Amino acid sequence: MSLREIDAYARLPLPVKSAEGVELILDDGRRVLDLYGGHCVNTLGAGDAGLARVLSRQWYELSFATNLIDHAPRREFLAAFEPNLPLAPDGWQVFCTNSGAEANENALKLALAFTRRRKVVYFKGAFHGRTAAAAAVSDTKLPAFPNAPFDAIKIPWSQSEVAHWAIDDSVGAVILEPYQSLAGVTEPTSGFLEKLRERCDQTGALLIFDEVQTGNGRLGTPWAAQHFGVVPDVFTTAKGAGAGLPIGLTVARSKFASGVPGKLFGSTFGGGPLVLAAAAEVARRIAEPGFLDNVRATSAALKRAALRGPVVKVRGAGLLLGLVVNSDTSAAAVRDALLAQGVLVGTSDDPKVLRLSPALTLQPSDAERLAHALETLEVRA
Ligand SMILES: Cc1ncc(COP(=O)(O)O)c(C=O)c1O
Numbered sequence: 001m002s003l004r005e006i007d008a009y010a011r012l013p014l015p016v017k018s019a020e021g022v023e024l025i026l027d028d029g030r031r032v033l034d035l036y037g038g039h040c041v042n043t044l045g046a047g048d049a050g051l052a053r054v055l056s057r058q059w060y061e062l063s064f065a066t067n068l069i070d071h072a073p074r075r076e077f078l079a080a081f082e083p084n085l086p087l088a089p090d091g092w093q094v095f096c097t098n099s100g101a102e103a104n105e106n107a108l109k110l111a112l113a114f115t116r117r118r119k120v121v122y123f124k125g126a127f128h129g130r131t132a133a134a135a136a137v138s139d140t141k142l143p144a145f146p147n148a149p150f151d152a153i154k155i156p157w158s159q160s161e162v163a164h165w166a167i168d169d170s171v172g173a174v175i176l177e178p179y180q181s182l183a184g185v186t187e188p189t190s191g192f193l194e195k196l197r198e199r200c201d202q203t204g205a206l207l208i209f210d211e212v213q214t215g216n217g218r219l220g221t222p223w224a225a226q227h228f229g230v231v232p233d234v235f236t237t238a239k240g241a242g243a244g245l246p247i248g249l250t251v252a253r254s255k256f257a258s259g260v261p262g263k264l265f266g267s268t269f270g271g272g273p274l275v276l277a278a279a280a281e282v283a284r285r286i287a288e289p290g291f292l293d294n295v296r297a298t299s300a301a302l303k304r305a306a307l308r309g310p311v312v313k314v315r316g317a318g319l320l321l322g323l324v325v326n327s328d329t330s331a332a333a334v335r336d337a338l339l340a341q342g343v344l345v346g347t348s349d350d351p352k353v354l355r356l357s358p359a360l361t362l363q364p365s366d367a368e369r370l371a372h373a374l375e376t377l378e379v380r381a
Helices: 049-061 072-084 100-115 132-136 160-166 192-203 224-228 273-287 291-306 331-340 364-376
Strands: 016-020 023-026 031-034 092-097 119-123 151-155 171-176 206-210 234-237 248-253 311-317 320-325 353-356
Touching: 031 364, 049 273, 072 092, 072 273, 092 100, 100 119, 100 132, 100 171, 100 206, 100 234, 100 248, 151 160, 160 192, 171 192, 192 206, 273 291, 291 311, 291 320, 291 364, 320 331, 331 353
Parallel strands: 119 151, 119 171, 171 206, 206 234
Antiparallel strands: 016 023, 023 031, 092 248, 234 248, 311 320, 320 353
16 A cells, blocks of 8 residues: 555554543553543543433434534534533624634634734744634744735733733734643733733724633633633634534624624534534533532642652643653653553643643542652653
8 A cells, every 4th residue: 555644743652442431442452541632632531421322312313414404413512512601791602613723713704804903913832723824823833824814913922011012903813722732731920811801802802712722621610711710702612522523613702703794604514413412412511510520639639640750840720731841851751651651641842841631531540640650660861
């Protein structure tokens, strides 16, 4: 066979045959604790029985339907999604697509159409996806396209003074990840998000939170808005919202969503019955008593477990954690050594920071396996 995939990913030496809950099962039967969770996707862990029942029933009942037809999973999704939303006096409206990048494209499109402006402010270290508009506001090493579709203005992360001057009444949108994940789970300095909110209110720019990673219960609250106590005008999510099925959601305050023509938006697959049945199940599970308590308890246990061996600092919230390694080693070397001990973690753009983004069903007791692996690992220089 001569056909190859484009060489986009450096694949790990991990012959995975199957997965169960928070474990990957290798060809030779070994079990690896998955603290990467499919990069924030596996909200409910692998092979969740409740989700399997929902998907199987939905597949036989109505596997797909054009967006010209309404269907029960859409109503169930909206009903399940609403109670978890941050409070907004005018309520919210949502548009369904297939990925985080698409969700961000639509958020930016909405903001620029509503404000009739052509400038977007974004932050150093940001990642919002690989399509044209999302890439234009991502701080990646390789430029994705020769031109941005709007004027994109990059400013330093978490510096209120600079943000104040950069955001004026010619700016249509300010987009940010409440925790910058790929940059190494860097948190905003205290009061920064409040200052952005205030400045956007003064200038009329729309504040967009990219909750592709921080959303769907990951921080121990349904959304980052509740974690930080700052409500954006628009937020986006994807990854964990479908627990393994491709989804992108653009969620906008009604006063903005109803101020632009609906015809700006469209998607063939987005909002299909199977995906929305999955998203409804995820939203219901997040709202179940004890679900987010477990996220917070497991987060505390992981933070305690991680602070040993080569790890000198832990940052982040809930089950989105950044582990800073000491100056003698690199995150990649520690990741490889942990893998040899049966624990999968992620790296980040910061060569000193590992990332944990496990299933939200991980239990506090699972943290002991990380502690043991960090204590006994042999890191190659
Ligand atoms: C914060 C953030 N936004 C957007 C995206 C893009 O999502 P997708 O790969 O689903 O297009 C990602 C993907 O890693 C992300 O981490």
